[in-house]
Amino acid sequence: MKLIIANRAYSSWSLRGWLAAKQSLLPFETELRVMDSPDWLSGAAKADMPSGMVPVLWDHGEAVWDSLAIVLYLADKAGHDRFWPREVPARALAYAMCAEMHAGFGPLRRACPMNLKQHFPQFQPSSEVMADVRRVETMWEQARGRFGAETGEPWLFGRFGAADIYYAPVCTRIDTYHLPVGDVARAYVEQVLAHPWMVEWREAASAENHEFTRYDIPGGVPRR
């Protein structure tokens, strides 16, 4: 399989696709397309990206585009238990949480683009951003409280899975923009950021040095 991604420091949907590919445990190679490079802007870099967006998974000559389709496809291939909790009530909540993340949280996503190169100690979140953060916290507390905590594992539904993958970029945003969260969310963010695949992705992100200014906002402090 080949997974097409964009700049690791900034492409939150690429991160989701890549974590899904890792979670499948199936062999895959990763191909980087540099956002806003001349090839990206001319469209040449997007020739094998059906929607013009990353991530795209190519497998046996078929393209699977969009992070959610990639999760569903890999769950079919690798086994649903690798991505979704087994019990019906937990699975229902995990599906709904991923769908809500995939379709929503515009204020948070627009005001706090994923940025693994910098952090923003003075960032002042708007009330709309904080409403999104509170909604995320409510869902995390629900998942942890009903299904995750009792397993003794740190993930939303016990075992690492699709919901953790979907909210991993939100964890980086809470960290990057110093967004205020409660104890449950803080502990969960720390677990996600310390996950070996997140460490691997962040190290690769900090080694990338592509000029990319589209998500620039004032007040950024370099990470290293």
Ligand SMILES: N[C@@H](CCC(=O)N[C@@H](CS)C(=O)NCC(=O)O)C(=O)O
């Ligand atoms: N719904 C899509 C969203 C994908 C998306 O927005 N990807 C961004 C990069 S993170 C992209 O490729 N944007 C096209 C562009 O910047 O030209 C998914 O879940 O994969």
